[in-house]
Each structure stands twice: as C-alpha cells, then as structure tokens.
Amino acid sequence: MSLRYAVLTLLDIEPGSGYDLKRRFERSVSHFWSASHQQMYRELHKLHDEGLLDCTEQPQEGKPDKKIYSLTERGRAALQAWVQQPTPAQKIREPFLIQLFAGHHLTDEQARAAVQRQLEEHRALLHSYLEQNERVLQSDPAVQERYWLAHQTLLLGIEAEKTWVAWAERLLRRLDQQ
Structure with a gap:
C-alpha cells in the first residue's frame, strides 16, 4: 500500500485542506501507516497533477488562500480499483x-x-x-x-x-x- 491510497481514502470520506487531511490522518490511518507532513503535501500535489484530485481555493482574511482538495471521478475510480485488489499480509516491522x-x-x-x-x-x-x-x-x-x-x-x-x-x-x- 502507499500513501497515495490513504490520501484518496481520507478525501473520499470528506474533502479538505492539507492541514485537515494531516489531522484526519493522525487520528486514524497513522495508527497503521506513517507519513510526514511533507510526504502528505507531496502526495496531494502528485494526485492533483495526475487528475485524481480537484483543488479549489478558499479566500482567507489576512492569510493565503486555503486549498481544498476533493476526489475527481478518476480519483474515485482509482481508489475503487485499488481497494478491490488483493494485498499480501505484512510481516511485523518492529x-x-x-x-x-x-x-x-x-x-x-x-x-x-x-x-x-x-x-x-x-x-x-x-x-x-x-x-x-x-x-x-x-x-x-x-x-x-x-x-x-x-x-x-x-x-x-x-x-x-x-x-x-x-x-x-x-x-x-x-x-x-x-
């Protein structure tokens, strides 16, 4: 599995900013998958460049515009295709x-x-x-x-x-x- 599908899954549940996504990641997926703040933002940009995410900008007073990410139909299809693939059991890495x-x-x-x-x-x-x-x-x-x-x-x-x-x-x- 990769961070890519964790991001797609979290944005499938609810659109959000990079900050929102990182907070949701920390409260859920981080218990069984790790990623740094930088990795998360790199993945968001890659997924957006590949057409799997939309990005709209919300104006904020006195701050840069907030980018809100959501899945495109192509992103939802990629997530659905991935989730149907078998995955091997992972060995413990402790x-x-x-x-x-x-x-x-x-x-x-x-x-x-x-x-x-x-x-x-x-x-x-x-x-x-x-x-x-x-x-x-x-x-x-x-x-x-x-x-x-x-x-x-x-x-x-x-x-x-x-x-x-x-x-x-x-x-x-x-x-x-x-």
Missing part, C-alpha cells in the same frame, strides 16, 4: 523486537526497563484507541453504518494493543523471576 532478539547483550535491569517502556507505550496506545472507539460508538448511527469496515481497523488496533500489553506483562513477570 525495531524493539530486533533489540529484544539481541537481548543477551542486556543486563536483567536493562531488559526489564526496555520492556517496561514498551508496556507503558502500548498501554497508552490502548487507552487512546479505547477513547476513539467510544467516540465512534457515540457517533451518528448512519455514519457508523457507512464506515463500519473502517471501524474494524480500530478494533483490530485495540486487540493488537491488548496482545502487546499481555505479552509485555508476562515478559516482565518472567524477568522478575530471574
């Missing part, structure tokens, strides 16, 4: 797991501290995802119905974080026994 794999170079205290940091980060992510889920569950039922498949990505994130937390807690118990 730097911490490489460090842990080389964990024989750590003292027990260093290993425990590293696992504890990961546990805290994954607990925080889990908390954030659970809060997002509550907002989804309190949203308009018609919106929930339309985007129920998108909601499944959040539910998978919740399950993944629960697994990380449980795994790290077991690992810490084992380290404490050493």
Whole structure:
C-alpha cells in the first residue's frame, strides 16, 4: 500500500485542506501507516497533477488562500480499483523486537526497563484507541453504518494493543523471576 491510497481514502470520506487531511490522518490511518507532513503535501500535489484530485481555493482574511482538495471521478475510480485488489499480509516491522532478539547483550535491569517502556507505550496506545472507539460508538448511527469496515481497523488496533500489553506483562513477570 502507499500513501497515495490513504490520501484518496481520507478525501473520499470528506474533502479538505492539507492541514485537515494531516489531522484526519493522525487520528486514524497513522495508527497503521506513517507519513510526514511533507510526504502528505507531496502526495496531494502528485494526485492533483495526475487528475485524481480537484483543488479549489478558499479566500482567507489576512492569510493565503486555503486549498481544498476533493476526489475527481478518476480519483474515485482509482481508489475503487485499488481497494478491490488483493494485498499480501505484512510481516511485523518492529525495531524493539530486533533489540529484544539481541537481548543477551542486556543486563536483567536493562531488559526489564526496555520492556517496561514498551508496556507503558502500548498501554497508552490502548487507552487512546479505547477513547476513539467510544467516540465512534457515540457517533451518528448512519455514519457508523457507512464506515463500519473502517471501524474494524480500530478494533483490530485495540486487540493488537491488548496482545502487546499481555505479552509485555508476562515478559516482565518472567524477568522478575530471574
């Protein structure tokens, strides 16, 4: 997958400026796909140049005009064609797991501290995802119905974080026994 389809998907849901898009990206897709602010703007310009996005300018007082992007029919067709293609399952790419794999170079205290940091980060992510889920569950039922498949990505994130937390807690118990 590429950033291109993440951008098309977010603009399919609702047109917006580059800033709007980045905020929406950070609240949703960034949990399973990363991109910098610069990458996002480069992709917007590429998609516009390819005719997959329209761009209208909204005048703003005392500021440059705001560019609002939306999908063209060609952009919607490209998104629809892509979403129907099978994608291979991705392997985990987690730097911490490489460090842990080389964990024989750590003292027990260093290993425990590293696992504890990961546990805290994954607990925080889990908390954030659970809060997002509550907002989804309190949203308009018609919106929930339309985007129920998108909601499944959040539910998978919740399950993944629960697994990380449980795994790290077991690992810490084992380290404490050493």
